[in-house]
Amino acid sequence: MKIKSQLSNIISDALKSANIESDDVVISDATKPEFGDYQYNGVMKLAKILKQNPRQIATNLVEHIDTTGMIAKVEVAGPGFINIWLNDEWLGKEATAILNNDRVGVGYVEIPQKVVVDYSGPNMAKQMHVGHLRSTIIGDTLATLLEFLGDDVIRQNHIGDWGTQFGMLIAYLEEQGADGATTELKDLEQFYKDAKVRFDESPEFADKAREYVVKIQSGDEHCLNLWQSFIDASLGHCEEVYDKLGVNLTRDDVRAESFYNPKLADVIKTLKEKNLSTISDGAECVFLNDSEVPVIVQKGDGGYLYATTDLAALEYRAKELKADRICYVVDARQGQHFKQVFTIAKQSGMVGENVALEHIGFGTMMDKGGKPFKTRDGGVIKLIDLLDEAVVKAKESIKERDAHSEDELENIATVVGIGAVKYADLSISRESNYIFSWDKMLSFEGNTSLYMQYAYARIQSILRKYDSEIKGDIIIGDETEHRLAHLLLKFEDTLSKAATDATPHTITSYLYDVVTQFMKFYELNPILKGGIEEEVKMSRLQLAKLTASVIKKGLDILGIEVVDKI
RNA sequence: GCACUCGUAGCUCAGCUGGAUAGAGCAUCGCCCUUCUAAGGCGAGGGUCUCAGGUUCGAAUCCUGACGGGUGUACCA
Incomplete structure (x- = not known):
């Protein structure tokens, strides 16, 4: 609506x-x-x-x-x-009309666009860490949201699978032997460290590593096979994380750096033809707006840089994929890089004038002291460990509450724990840095996922207790019902705004309003208690049911699940 | 040096395409469980929206400058 x-x-x-x-x-x-x-x-x-x-x-x-x-x-x-x-009658009528609508009254965009959403982008040489969390879930939410509103969304996972470190890694992989490697690779971080030690202590190994870099680049079959098996294993780790997070990224969405490798020479060619680039200190450079520091697109030794790859990717997305809008869900610190790359892409005609290029930047995750989030000894926190910890913590606090079977407990803890991590991140306006706090996200009070999940479960409990057919219209009886129904009908306006601005927190604060309003309605207007007219009871049941649908759908777009009982 | 970004209650954050008395949560202090899940609800206190100018009938919001924090800035991504 x-x-x-x-x-x-x-x-x-x-x-x-x-x-x-x-x-x-x-x-x-x-x-x-x-x-x-x-x-x-x-x-x-x-x-x-x-x-x-x-x-x-x-x-x-x-x-x-x-x-x-x-x-x-x-x-x-x-x-x-x-x-x-x-008008109350109008509200009641409109709310009633969407009761059995699986889109809870949300229509489609007038002119669907083809939108590329680039997100997650892990580095294959390393385990995913907390730094990847924001890109992955903000990007996934944006993709889901645009898809829901009717756009044609193409997800792109721009993984880092190319570069000098892979020479070292596959040389080490070969040395360990295929079998040993599979187990070793369970901890990529450790594997990288071990390979680095080997690289530093043995000149022969280091030479081999450098030689392998060249061999991969030139298409040597043996080395490419090793490389491929390494990438496969590493991607497997990412998929484990995606699975836990409930993120919709598959191998089909992967367009790796290596994918653009054959196109890089053409990028340079285009830039030269358009007279955009010049040679400075031996490197191929583009100088923008008389800026003193150039964008380097080819190194003095002939090697390419990430700006080159991004240009190739932009051209591919605009011309091959025919995107109308390209969204890069990447750390805000890369703002300058994207600004430059976007400008070059437009000036060179690699991307048409009418294609919208957007850097969906986000801030850094900080600890309580306002410093970048690290482990106690200063290392990076693996994403998978963080998620597991969230589930453990969620389980501890749910256990005290009610009698659940072991299976139920496990399921609820997973939904609540993962949901808490995602919601905490999505509910902060994305541009600013945010302070990561277990206490806050798992305190289950205020604007948290659990508050929404709890309200949902309470509604389900009411619907369970009233186990006959719910029928009839929503009739607005008082101010709280007026506000609740109005909020529920505002769902589409909210989603549109979130999609245009690429701001998931617009959705979370809306849901928080919905739930707060529902709680007020529910305190004031009993549903199943005695002495309530049948018509009023039905209307309230319907309103509760519709509230549950909006909560569920809203959380669904954020990639957060609900449970019927907490 | 230059560029970008942020500065709102004790803390964590909304609000920023200009609108009426600046809002939440946490924390603090009251009240409400024989009553649909109290992980809830109601109420109180708490503010020079960093500062100074400007534009406007009207500025937390737009512009300029200052101060303070963060980030980026020539061959890593």
Whole structure:
């Protein structure tokens, strides 16, 4: 339900029939309940242009607003605000209409786009660590969201599988023998360390490693096989993490750095042809806006750099995949890099003018002291360990609560623990750094996943207790029901905003509002207790059921599961 | 040096395409479980929105500058 655009139309019509010229009508959420549900603040601006008293214009306009349908009443307030109240009957009718709708009333975008979402991007030489968490889950949420709204989404996992360190790794892999390697690889971090030790202590090994780098690049079959088996094993680790996280990335989504390797020479060729690049200190460089520091696209020794690979990837995505919008869900620290690469891609024509290029940057995960998040001894925290710990901690706190069977407990702990980690991350506006705190995310109070999951479980419990058919319409009986129904119908407006701005936290704060409002409704309006009229009971049951559907769908888009019982 | 980014309650954060008395959660202090899951609800206290100018009928929001934190900045990704 696109409430705002419907209201916007009504106001536009009113402006027309009042003979007032105006361009686009912007409807805002009311800042306070006393001011209704929505407000139109455009009159003050119009007053300036028309050189008239804003209150007079507002009073005139209000008389032309159609209040026979969705709007119950409008009022002029203050210097010329127009406050809008939604009609209870309309709310009830609309809410009833989406009761059995599996999209809970959310429509599709008018013009579907082809969107490439680049996210996760782990390095194959290392185990995934906490630094990969944000890219992976923000990217996955964005992809799921856009897909749900009707865009054609192409997920791209730009894994790091190319570069000098792989010479060392496959030389070491070969030395360990295939069988030993499979076990060794269980801990990539350790494997890398061991290989590095070997590299540093043995000049012969180091030579071999360097030789293998060249051999991979030139397509030597033996080395490529070793490399491939290494990548496969490493990718297996990532998939284990994706599986735990419930992230929808598969091998089909992998477009590795190596994939673009054959295209890099052409990138340089294009840049030279367009006279964008010049040689400086022996390296092929692009100087942007008379900037002193160039973007280096080819090293003095002929090697390519990540800017080159990203340009190749941009061209591939724009021309081969025919993307309308390309989103890079990558650490905010790479902002400058993307700004440069985007500019070059457009200037060189590798990407068409009308393709939207977006760097969806995010901040760093910090510890309580505001320092980058590390283990006690200063090492990186493996993502898989973090997730396992979350489940263990969740289990401890659930155990105290209620009698659950071992299986139930395990399942709930997994859903709650993983959900807590994801929600904590997604609920912070992504650009800023965020402080990682077990206490906060697992305290299960306030704006956390458990608060949502708990509300969902409570609703399920009510629906279980009332085990006959629920039928009938939603009839708005009081203020809390009015607000709850209104919130539930705002779901689409919320998702649209989150999709445009690429801000998952828009969805989490919405869900938090929904649940808070439900809790208020539920405290005030008993559902199953005695002495309630059948019609009222049904309406409240339906409202509860619809709330549960919105919570479930909202969390689903965030990649968070729910359970029927906690 | 230059560029980007952030600065809102004791703490963690919303709000930023300009609107009315700046909002949540945690923490603190009260109240509500014979009553649909109290991991809940109700209430109280807590603010010079870093500072100084500017634009405007109106600024936490836009512009300029200062201060403070973070980040990036020529052959790693």
